[in-house]
Structures are given as structure tokens and as C-alpha cells.
């Protein structure tokens with residue numbers, strides 16, 4: 001007997017058959033084996049969990065544990081201080097930045113992996129304003145920020161504005177072009193909205209910001225590892241993002257900072273630590289920044305997390321971001337179809353755009369009892385998350401989520417919605 005009871009058997013048979021065909025054709029299917037996921041002891045698909053929260057914390061790549069054990073026991077335990085040099089610890093932020101760079105569409109020498117996204121937003125935004133004002137353009141005294149942003153971006157933009165003497169202008173991304181002008185210094189935008197999953201037009205908005213002579217900082221937290229970004233191609237000035245979502249770096253793994261090559265000589269960090277000094281072991285009293293992406297560093301890197309992320313990048317071997325994007329769109333399309341087939345009309349409302357060009361890699365469904373529904377879903381092994389006040393979020397990580405997962409999640413959701421307090 002199926003674990004779910006309320007879905008029409010014909011619809012269930014049809015969707016399961018389609019999932020099987022789609023999984024059979026999936027060129028990324030084998031990648032799932034590179035991750036630690038729940039397994040069903042009896043190999044019954046319905047007994048295994050479905051993990052749809054990789055847009056908050058990516059699953060554990062299977063090779064990470066052995067690497068971290070080696071870093072702890074050999075590199076730290078035996079080599080101790082020698083590892084800064086012999087194990088390449090000192091240069092790890094830029095070396096791992098170069099490994100990450102192709103996933104962001106960046107040539108080498110522009111990315112460092114260090115600090116948190118919050119800290120990197122601060123560095124990038126203040127540095128962007130300083131670059132613009134250094135041009136003698138002190139008339140530029142406005143920072144534009146996405147008003148629907150993940151809160152940390154808004155808080156930091158507000159502080160950056162106060163520190164640089166700018167006025168903060170919060171607006172919805174669609175309204176950004178309308179507020180740009182000769183006074184705009186810098187603009188901070190999210191590539192995808194953390195709540196709705198809406199993908200914003202990175203090439204178009206970047207061009208609009210450049211057209212008024214300002215610089216743009218993109219927060220890529222919800223897109224890196226889920227779709228091609230094209231930082232170099234689209235002329236992005238600065239970008240930041242976390243590595244613990246679609247890049248599977250682990251809880252609290254360090255974030256990254258991209259500084260476009262042409263801006264590096266003028267990148268004047270508001271946090272000029274000794275790790276960004278041209279001669280860190282000179283222990284000089286005067287600050288002279290390194291020439292390249294290293295300028296984005298601050299203090300001692302968190303080696304254990306950083307090297308766990310380094311190992312997590314191994315799963316990208318032979319994977320193209322175009323293939324990841326194609327599967328992400330197919331998965332989210334299929335999930336929406338299953339929801340439409342299983343859930344009575346009107347019970348949930350998708351706030352994720354249907355148009356592919358406007359969709360990231362998550363589906364957000366709104367319903368009044370979302371908090372209770374997500375609690376029940378998680379108890380039943382379908383793990384998404386809840387964002388106040390009424391949003392169910394389901395993240396689809398193409399490297400390890402299957403079409404069978406998408407079908408099952410929609411089916412358990414339909415059952416749960418029928419039983420939950422806001423149900424019929």
C-alpha cells in the first residue's frame with residue numbers, strides 16, 4: 001500500500017511513470033551517489049527521505065569526511081605549524097577561489113574564499129562606493145538596495161551607507177532602473193530572491209547600473225551551484241555568496257568575494273587585515289595591499305571549514321553548470337506539475353515565477369498554515385523549510401535530487417495539506 005492515501009491512483013501512477021522516465025534520462029543521476037543521503041533499509045523508495053533544503057544547507061558530499069579527518073590528524077596533528085606552508089593552508093583562500101571561479105563564470109585571480117557572506121557584503125559595498133568616489137565623483141552619495149532582500153544584506157547596506165555618508169534607497173528589484181541616476185554610487189542586489197525563488201535579470205540590471213556610471217554588487221547565495229552565472233561575461237563589478245547551499249560546503253563554510261580584475265587596483269578594503277597585506281610576514285606598521293584578489297582577505301582563514309569546502313568542490317568534476325540548470329528547471333517544472341495534479345486547486349499558491357528566465361532553483365508555495373504543514377512534512381521525511389509568515393520553500397539541488405523525489409514530495413505534501421489544520 002502506498003504511504004499516501006488521498007492522491008488519485010491514476011494521477012499517481014502517471015506521475016510516477018513519468019518520474020521514472022525522467023530519472024532514466026538524467027545525465028546527472030549518478031552524481032547522487034557522491035552524497036550522503038537518507039537510504040531506505042528495504043530499498044522502498046517511499047521509505048527514504050526527500051531532502052529539499054539544499055537552498056539552506058547542502059547535503060554532505062561523501063568524500064568530505066575523509067579529507068577533514070586527514071586535515072585534522074595529519075596536517076594539523078602531525079605537521080602542525082608547517083602546514084601553513086607545506087599543506088598550502090596560507091594560500092588556500094585564493095587557491096580554492098580559483099577552483100570555485102569556473103562555477104561563477106570567472107577567470108582565475110578574482111575570487112577569494114573567506115569570511116561570511118555578511119562580512120563580504122560589507123567589504124564589497126564599501127569598496128564599491130570608495131571606487132566610485134575616488135574617481136572624484138563625490139556627488140555620488142546613494143546606495144540602492146533590494147528592499148525584499150535577505151535581512152543581513154539590508155542591515156549591512158544600511159551600515160555601509162552611514163559609514164560612507166550615503167543615503168540608502170531600498171527598492172524592489174524591478175524598480176531599480178527607475179531610481180538610478182547621477183547620484184547612484186553602488187547597488188546591492190540578489191541574483192535570486194530567498195523567499196520566492198524569483199531570479200533577477202543579472203545581465204540587464206548590471207548594464208542599467210553601468211549606464212549611470214555606478215557599480216553593482218551581486219549576492220549569489222541562491223544561485224551559485226544551481227545555474228550558470230557569467231560574472232566576467234556580464235561585466236559584474238563585485239559579487240559575494242555563501243558556499244553552504246548549492247555548493248555543499250557544510251554548515252558555516254566560508255563565503256566568497258569576487259572582485260573584477262580591473263577594479264582590483266582600486267579595491268580599498270574597509271577591513272584591511274594582515275592577510276591582505278602585500279607582505280604579511282613583514283609585520284610592517286604601514287598597510288600596503290596585495291595586488292590581486294588577495295586584497296579581499298582579512299584575517300586568518302578558518303582552515304577546517306575551508307578545506308571541507310575544497311573537498312566538496314570535487315563533486316563538480318565533469319559537471320557543467322548548463323547541465324545543472326537544465327535539470328533544475330526540469331525538476332521544478334515537474335514538481336509544479338505534480339503539485340497541480342495532486343493538490344486541490346486553491347489550497348496553495350506558487351509565488352515562484354513560471355517563466356524559466358525568472359526562476360532560480362526553488363519552489364515557494366504559499367498557504368495560510370505553512371508553519372504547521374512544514375512541521376508535518378518534515379516528520380514524514382520530506383524536508384523543506386518554512387519562511388514567515390506563510391511560505392513553504394522547496395529547494396532542488398540537481399546534483400542529488402531525483403524526479404522520483406520531486407513526485408514523492410508533492411504526493412506527501414498533498415496528503416499533509418489535506419490533514420493539516422488549514423485543510424478542507
Ligand SMILES: Cc1ncc(COP(=O)(O)O)c(C=O)c1O
Nearest residue numbers: 116117118150152194219221242
Ligand atoms: C541572500 C543571502 N545573503 C546572505 C545570507 C547569510 O549570510 P551569512 O552566511 O553571512 O549568514 C543568506 C543566508 O543565510 C542569504 O540567503
Ligand SMILES: Nc1c(O)cccc1C(=O)C[C@H](N)C(=O)O
Nearest residue numbers: 055056057150194195221252387
Ligand atoms: N545560514 C543559515 C544558518 O546559519 C542557519 C539557518 C539557515 C541559514 C540560511 O542559510 C538561511 C537561508 N539563507 C535562507 O534563504 O533563508
